[in-house]
Amino acid sequence: MNGDPDLLIGGEWIHASDGGLRQIVNPADGSVVASVDEATTEDARRAVAAARATFDEGAWAATPVAERAALLLRIADLLERDKEQIAHLETLDTGKTLVESRIDIDDVVSVFRYYGGLVAVQADRVVDVGDPTVISRVVREPIGVCVLIAPWNYPLLQMSWKIAPALGAGCTMVAKPSEVTPLSTIAFVRLAEEAGVPSGVLNLVQGSGAVLGSALTDNSDVDFISFTGGLATGRIISEVAAEHVTKVAVELGGKNPHIVFADADWESSVDQVLTGVFLHSGQVCSAGTRLIIEESIADDFVAELVRRAELIRVGNGMDAASETGPLVSEQHRAKVEAYVELGISEGAKLVTGGVRPSDPALAAGSFFLPTIFDNCDRSMRIVQEETFGPILTVERFVTEAEAIRLGNDTEYGLAGGVRTTDPARGERMVRALRHGTIWLNDFGYYTAAAEWGGFKKSGNGRELGPTGLTEYQEIKHIWHNTAPKPAEWFKGV
Numbered sequence: 001m002n003g004d005p006d007l008l009i010g011g012e013w014i015h016a017s018d019g020g021l022r023q024i025v026n027p028a029d030g031s032v033v034a035s036v037d038e039a040t041t042e043d044a045r046r047a048v049a050a051a052r053a054t055f056d057e058g059a060w061a062a063t064p065v066a067e068r069a070a071l072l073l074r075i076a077d078l079l080e081r082d083k084e085q086i087a088h089l090e091t092l093d094t095g096k097t098l099v100e101s102r103i104d105i106d107d108v109v110s111v112f113r114y115y116g117g118l119v120a121v122q123a124d125r126v127v128d129v130g131d132p133t134v135i136s137r138v139v140r141e142p143i144g145v146c147v148l149i150a151p152w153n154y155p156l157l158q159m160s161w162k163i164a165p166a167l168g169a170g171c172t173m174v175a176k177p178s179e180v181t182p183l184s185t186i187a188f189v190r191l192a193e194e195a196g197v198p199s200g201v202l203n204l205v206q207g208s209g210a211v212l213g214s215a216l217t218d219n220s221d222v223d224f225i226s227f228t229g230g231l232a233t234g235r236i237i238s239e240v241a242a243e244h245v246t247k248v249a250v251e252l253g254g255k256n257p258h259i260v261f262a263d264a265d266w267e268s269s270v271d272q273v274l275t276g277v278f279l280h281s282g283q284v285c286s287a288g289t290r291l292i293i294e295e296s297i298a299d300d301f302v303a304e305l306v307r308r309a310e311l312i313r314v315g316n317g318m319d320a321a322s323e324t325g326p327l328v329s330e331q332h333r334a335k336v337e338a339y340v341e342l343g344i345s346e347g348a349k350l351v352t353g354g355v356r357p358s359d360p361a362l363a364a365g366s367f368f369l370p371t372i373f374d375n376c377d378r379s380m381r382i383v384q385e386e387t388f389g390p391i392l393t394v395e396r397f398v399t400e401a402e403a404i405r406l407g408n409d410t411e412y413g414l415a416g417g418v419r420t421t422d423p424a425r426g427e428r429m430v431r432a433l434r435h436g437t438i439w440l441n442d443f444g445y446y447t448a449a450a451e452w453g454g455f456k457k458s459g460n461g462r463e464l465g466p467t468g469l470t471e472y473q474e475i476k477h478i479w480h481n482t483a484p485k486p487a488e489w490f491k492g493v
């Protein structure tokens, strides 16, 4: 970063082999905040080869789990030490408010602490095969070389969900952050090295996914690809990996319903519908972008949402007064603006936002105002496609069955929320909705100890929780006969 080498390959920090650099732009004001090395495909291939050689050499996989656990906890300690510095990088890079970035780094710390605790207690299974001379054990081993590809909206957070269990399991890896937001990951990898991650275990490349993708994924040296990003990229990676029968976990987009019944608590519902969709300017995979609301309260509820949406303070994430920051880039804002045009042309009723803020102080950044479309229906693309911006669509229902049908009427299945004070209905709803996370009378929260992932086209595999560790493990059955004797099947010999 800014002259220091940014690629870590086989324990050596190097510049890109062709000297290429990428400028990293602060979306709050368009300024260049850093230039970082842009890896070539050759660099990416070398990074995978280094991870392969380190894994095959065997020392890391053979390191006692207690030592690997201690390493994860040391990383957590150093993250706490460097929290402010990394949070600042995250805000400069993504535009999110500093408060959000600090929460992200706290979450990263808890992920390392959680997996540090979990790997230390994960036990093998002993199976009784009915023969006292046989010891049958089911053991977990590292899956091998992992390629870890992360998106730009939660750069270090998403990467930590991969690196922490991969290290804990004893894998070696190549991490590739989004080319749009690599700064926090570069800082993190330096910190992990300081914590004592052995040479060649954690390799880092950054650059365009389209350029580096095939070197990282169309590669028979790779045992597991963990990808978080958009559906289109997830499809490409899954297809490429299938050629090598490489295991893949893809965490993709969402079009998440937030269902509000008329009996729901009014104050927390209005507040959380707003937060659920407008936090981080809607650039959240689990954002509650579809409000599905009971007809009898819909007009009043939407009017209150509009009033409060217009009070949201959009601004530079470094400014303590800002409640939400810009979109991540000019290009991304153009996509969001195209969705607003589409919504209008599809006949949805724009009731607030839909434009850039008028404040001249924000003119150089890629800001966009919180936007609400009323009178939406299932035929509209703005209801079905992930806009990944601050856009809420409103659909209405009369019966519970209709609410369920609408809530499930999406090709995605990442997350959803239900708000009701009727416990029986709440339970029926949380079971009927086909999404990987359901919040009942809450929205957006998660914990390192519970699984995260999608149904349907939101992906496969799970991150976090015990399953988030087993993704990085192979399961081996060891059948050990302590008193060998002939099988005596072929009696004629």
Ligand code: NAD
Binding pocket: 149, 150, 151, 152, 153, 154, 158, 176, 177, 178, 179, 207, 208, 209, 210, 212, 213, 214, 216, 217, 228, 229, 230, 231, 233, 234, 236, 237, 251, 252, 253, 254, 284, 285, 286, 386, 388, 414, 453, 454, 458, 459
């Ligand atoms: P993206 O798919 O454009 O890029 C994600 C990553 O993939 C980047 O690092 C990119 O460089 C890389 N990439 C691109 N093409 C590649 C290729 N051919 N081969 C290998 N890698 C390639 O996604 P994005 O725009 O960075 O992120 C936004 C998306 O991420 C949204 O759809 C969002 O919903 C999703 N997301 C999902 C979760 C989840 O937990 N399910 C979390 C965060 C974000």
